[in-house]
Amino acid sequence: MLISTSTTPENDDAGDTFAPSPSDAFNSVSGRGHSLGQRSQELGSMRSASRFAGSSSGICFLRTVCDAIAKAGTSENLTSAPAVNLRFIPGEDERGGDSRGCLWHAFEVTNVVGSAWPSFEELVALVSSFYIQGWHCLLPYLQADKVMQSLENVGSDNEIPHLTPAAALGLPLGIRDEDIDVCLPNHEVHADPTGRTILPENDMRLIPLTLFSKYSGIKGRLMEISNKCITHRTLNAEQALRTVHVDILKWQNEVQDFIQTAFSEEDDPDNAGLDLRENSKFLTPQHHLLFQIQYHELLLLMHRPALSAKSVNETYPVAMLTCLSSARAIISLTKRYLYRYKAPNGRVAYPVLWHVLLSAVWMSGLVIIFAAFECGITLQSADRDIQVVWSILEFLSIRLPGKPKACEVALRALFELLCRKRGFSSVKPTSALERPAKRQRRSDPDVPLDAIEPSFLSNGPNDEASMQASDAAMPVPGIAVTNDADLFPLGALTDSTQDQTPFDENHVLWLLDVPSLLDDHILTFKMPPAAHAGRRIYKIASIPADGIGPEVISAGITVLESLVRALGTFDLNFEHFDWSSATYLKTGKYIPDGGHDILKQFDAILFGAVGAPNVPDHISLWGLRLAICQPFQQYANVRPTRILRGTQSPLRNCKSGDLDWVIVRENSEGEYAGQGGRSHAGQPWEVATELAIFTRHAVERLLRFAFETARSRPRKLLTFVTKSNAQRNGMVLWDEVCEIVAKEYPDVKLDKMLVDAMTVRMVLKPETLDTIVATNLHADILSDLAAALAGSIGIAPTSNLDPTRKNPSMFEPIHGSAFDITGKGIANPVATFWTAVEMLAWLGEKDAAAALMECVERVCERGVTTPDLGGTATTVAVTNAVCQEIEREFGSKK
C-alpha cells in the first residue's frame, strides 16, 4: 500500500470533509500530510537532516498528534484546543509528574545496605536532582563518571534503562555501569567497591542483565540515528535504521532463547555451569513483561519518527502499522499482566514497573488515537483500546496520581476532539468521555482506596476465560509464568503490597486536584540543561517599527537570547525588518512589495508598535499592523491580564488572583473591516460612513476559539460582551451565533454583558470575570482598561493568532509607540517579555515560556520596575535583571 504524496486540500471550516473510512487506511485522507509546516524543524529519524535527539522524537510525535487532530475537521477554531485545553501534555522527557519530585513512597524503599544507604529523604533529593533536573535519557551512554557514581547511590531510578532491570532483578544496586556494559556469564566476577563479591560468575541474572543492557544500547543507537548518526556515520538514516532493526530482532530472539533456557532441564548440556535451580526463580512475570514491553518500545521508537515526518512517503504505512500493532500489544500485555498479577489490595504488584508501564501505555494511547485519526482503525475500535488505556492509567494513578492523571486528561481531550470532529457524538457520551463511575468511589470516605480496581478487571468480557482465550490467540513464547508475586525478589525496593503502611489518602486527594497540580508543575518544572544535541530552530521576524517599539523589542530579544543560551534546547533565529513610519516616509510603503511572502517563511512575528507623530494614525495602523493581521487571518487576538507578583492594581483591595482574565478579541473584521467612505469632501455637508461588518463565519470561528479558551481555564467561565441593545444587526448576529456555539460547550458557563456595563463590572467586581470575548473595537478598548487595572499598559501582551497555523502568528505588546516616553529609556519592557512568553508557548516551547514568565515575575517581585509601575528602574535595568534571573536559575551555556 502506497501513500499518496499529493497534498490533501486544506480543510475548510465550512464543512467536514472527513469520512472515517478504514478502507482508506493511512492514505492521506486526514489531511495531515503536508500541513505540518510549523513543525518543519522537527524532523523524524527517517529524514537525513534530523535535528532532534533522543526522546525529542516522542515530544515531536506528541505534537504531531495534537496538531493533526486539532487541525482536522469542521472546526477550524478548535485548532488550538489541545494546547489550550490540556495546559500540560506529558512528554517522555518530562519526569515524574509529581510536582514534589518524589517517585517513591517511603514505604516502597527499604534500606538494604545498612547505614550507608541514603535515607528516604536523601533518596528523594538525589532522584530529584538527577531525575528531575539533570537527567537525560542519553546519560547512561555518555558514561559521565560523576553522574554514574551518584546514580549508583540512588539506585532506584527506574527510567535509567539498565538500573530498572538491575532493580527488577534484585541485584545489588552498587553495580557499576561498566559491569553492565561488559559482563558476560562465566567470564567475570563482579564485586562491589569493598571487594565483596556481589555476583558469582554463574549467576544467571547476568544474562538478563546483559540483555537489558543490550536493549539500552539499541535504544541509544536509535536515538543517535535521530540525532547525528554517531554510530552509523557512514550510513544514511535509512540504512542505519535497517541495521538497528536487525539488532532488535536478534535481541528479541536472544530474549526468547534465554526464557526457554531458564525453564529447561538442568541436565541440558547448553546450561552447564548455570545454577538454574537457584536462579530461575528470578525470572518472573515481571521480567517477562518488561522484556516484551521493551521489544515493542524499540519498535515504536524506531518507527515513530516517520509518523512525525513533515511529508508522508512510502515508509509511512509500515511505520504506522508497526506502531499500531506494538501499541496494541503493549496495551494488551499490560492489561493481561494487571489482571493476573495485581496484588490483593489492587495495586500494581511491583512498583518498579510503574513508570515503565506508564510511559509505554501513554505512548500507545497516543498511537491508537493517531491511527484512528489516520483512519487506519475505526473510532469504535480505537475507543475499545482507549478505554483499556484509561483504566490502566487510572489504576496506575492509585500509586502516584500526577503523571497518569495528566496522561489520562491529555488522551481524553484528544480523543474527545477527534470524536467531535468526526461527528461521532455517540462515541462521546457512551464511553470515551464519561468519567468512570469508580471515580466517585474514590472520594467516598466509606470505600477504602484499596477497593479501587481498573474497570476492565472487574467486568465484561475481560474475565479469566476471555483472558485465556486472548492468551491462546497471542501465545507468550517460552515462559512458564508463575502466579506468585511473592516470589519476586525485592532488591532495594519492597513490593508495596508487603508494606503495611497505609496509603496516604491526603496525598492522593491533593494530587487529584489536577488543574492546580498542573499549573504548579508548569511553574516549577525546570528544563534539563543542554540535553539535546539536535536543537529546534525557530525563525522569528522582528519588526520593532516606531516609538518605543525598538526599545522594547531589543529588550525582548536580549531576554529571549539569554533564555535560549541558558536552556540550550532550542534556537531562535531573528531576522530584523525596518518596516516603520520612517520607511513609509522614505518609500511610500510600510511593507515592501513581496513582504508578505517573506513573512510567511517565518515561524512567528515579534512586533513592537506602529505610529508616529508625523504620520496620521490611520495610515500607520492600516499600513503595518492591520496589513499583517488581516491578510494573515490572525483572527484571534488574545490578551491575558493578571496582576503580576510584586505589582499593584490601582483598584483598592484588588489582589493578585482577583484579576486574572483572558480577553479574546475578534481581529479580522467588525469595526475594523475598513468599509466606508467620504463624500462631498470639504463641503459643509460632507458625509463619512464607517461600516462595521460581521460575518457568521468569522463570528462563529472566534466564538468557538473563545469557548475553547474558557474551557481550558479552571473556572470555565466565558463572559460574552456586545452592544446588542443599540446595535441591532451585527451584535444581534453575535448573540444568535453565540447561542448556537454555546450548545457545544455545556461545561462552559456563559455570562452575557453589554459593553458599557462591562466597564463597570471590570472595575467594581474584577474577581467575577475570567475569559471575555468581544468584537474588534470593544475588546480593544476593554483590554486597555484591563491592562490599566492590572497596573500598567506597560505589562500587557497580545497574540494575534492564526489558529489554523497556515500563516505565522504575530506577537506584540498591547501598547503603542508612546511618543511621550520614546528615547527616555524608561519604557516598561515587561509587556514585551510577556509577549515573548506567549510566543514561545505558541511555538510549542511551553516549559521555556513558563520559565521565562517565572523569571520576569521574580524581578517584579524584587521591585525592579519602571516608573509606570512605581519603580525607578530603566528599561535596560529591568532587562538585565531578568537576564540575571535566567542565568541564576539555569546557568548559562555560552
Ligand SMILES: NC(=O)c1ccc[n+]([C@@H]2O[C@H](COP(=O)([O-])OP(=O)(O)OC[C@H]3O[C@@H](n4cnc5c(N)ncnc54)[C@H](O)[C@@H]3O)[C@@H](O)[C@H]2O)c1
Ligand atoms: N499595536 C500598535 O502598534 C499600537 C497600539 C496602540 C497605539 N498605537 C499607536 O501608537 C501611537 C500612540 O498611541 P497612544 O498614545 O494612544 O497609546 P500608547 O500605548 O502609545 O501610550 C499610552 C500611554 O501609555 C504609556 N505607555 C505605553 N507603553 C508603555 C510602556 N511600555 N511603558 C511605560 N509606559 C507606556 C505611554 O507613555 C502613554 O502615556 C499612536 O500612533 C497609535 O496609533 C499603536
Ligand SMILES: O=C(O)C[C@@H](O)C(=O)O
Ligand atoms: O486598535 C488597534 O488595533 C491598535 C491598538 O489599539 C492595538 O490594540 O493594537
